[in-house]
Amino acid sequence: MRILHTSDWHLGRSFHGAGLLAAQGHFIDRLIETVLEHRVDLVLISGDVYDRALPNVDAVALFDTALGRLRAAGAAVVATSGNHDSALRLGFGSSLMEAAGVFLRTRIEDLDVPAVFAADGFELLVYGLPYLEPRMVAEALGVTEPGHPPVIRAALERVRADWAERRAAADRPVHAIVMAHVFAAGGEPAESERALSIGGLDIVPVPYFTDFDYAALGHLHGRQKLADNVRYSGSPIPYSFSEAGHTKGALLLEFDADGLGEVQPIDWPAAKPLAVLRGHLEELLADPDLAPAEAAWCQITLTDTDRPAAAIERLRTRFPDTLALNFEPEGRAEPQHASYGERLAAAATPLQVCAGFVDHVRQRPADAAETALLERVLADATAAAVTR
Incomplete structure (x- = not known):
């Protein structure tokens, strides 16, 4: 069985004022190509389907189209809500969608209700944890300690209990994937992620997940391996200039009767690249090695001793998609006051x-x-x- 781990689509997001709908449509095209090329059976979306609780109509239409195309390509879908999503709105119609092969896990009541898939010689359970805001779910989970780790631990205890019960009743191997939208210890954040809390109360220990066959994590936008079976797929396209060096895409998982096999990165080149430039204005305008940045979204830091007049206008004559301009003068004496x-x-x-x-x-x-x-x-x- 082949599963594609994705997360953090953030449909409807803008990038320094530039619309991303076309770029997001481009990644949906790459997603469908991947599903067809690799004969993917199941696509996971580990939270933050949308960028805001009230997504705009174009973002909703794009997700609707993506689901239809995925099902037409032969892949089932399991999606969870992230901290950017409205769990109630994303989960609308979930009971009806399950009949069509789309499993939405957005309610705390369903966190230990897996999507069940029968495969050759084994059964696969996919448990989808919606984003669990501690203040909102602590009472329902019987948690009195502050922060994310206690609520995640309590949620996973419910998941493990259901998994154990199903394994005891099965006559073949029963494997489990857990999806969670969390900040796991050791993960590297990017500038485009919204903090889940302050003071370290959001950091969830990796060992919470290692007894599952695979943990498909969302929230951090860089592709990361925290353990062989605990990974972030990262966002499918960059959402901040801090992600300029990231390789974007998804993770392709192979499952058989023995459990998790190969985990293969799938790369999706961005429709429009990012460039982070730094230097004196005249040097940037003249440097032939910067030609690739002429077609990129640019963040430019000028280091001229004195701020050049009409800097953004002059830069855009060569780099028309300069979206962010910073000034960090070199060699300028600090003011007396x-x-x-x-x-x-x-x-x-x-x-x-x-x-x-x-x-x-x-x-x-x-x-x-x-x-x-x-x-x-x-x-x-x-x-x-x-x-x-």
Whole structure:
């Protein structure tokens, strides 16, 4: 049996103001190609199907189309809700969808109700844990300790009890996959993930999952192996510039009567690459080695000593999809006064106040022409005040 582990689709998300619907449609196409090429039997989506609790209509339509295409390609689907999803909305119609081979696990009441798949010589159970917000589920799970580990531990105890009962009643091997949307210990986060809590109360120990045949984790956007049978598939496309070096895609699992076999990474090249550039403006505009970045979404950090005028406009003449611009001047002396308020208090003349403001906002001193303009404006303002 072949299972494709995916997570964190975040349908409906934007990227620094740029719409991602086309890029997400591109990854859906790659997903369907993978299912057909590898004859995938089951696709897992480990949370964060949508990017927000109230997804826009285009995102809902894309997910609807994806489910239809997956079923037409011969793959069943198990999806859980993540911290970005509305569990109630994502789970609408779940009882009807099961008849069509789409299993939505979004309710705490169903966390120990597996999707059951009969295979050649064995049975596979897929348990889908929805995102478990401790404050909302602690009472139902009988948990009094704070944080995510206690609620995950309690949920997995229910899962193990059901698994044990089914194994005892079966006449063939019964294997289990558990899906969970968590921050597991040892995982490397990216900038695009929403923190689950603060103070380390969100970190779930990896040994919680190692007795299952496989743990299909979601939430962290980088593909990661925490144990042979505990992995993050990562998001299918990048959602922050911190993911510029990630390889995106999914994980293909082979299961047989002996349990988990090979785990194969499946790579899906992004429809539009990311580029993170750093340097002086003129060097970036002239460097021939940066030609590939001309077709990428770019984050650029300028290191010019003084902030160049019209920097974003000039950069976009070569890198039209520059979405983020930062300034980190190199070689510029630190101002004598640490804060703008202190600098303002130390100014002796109106011209120094205005010139200091220009320096503070632009991160470069006013040039001769700008200083002359400020002098004229101040002189006119003073003359107008005297005549009143």
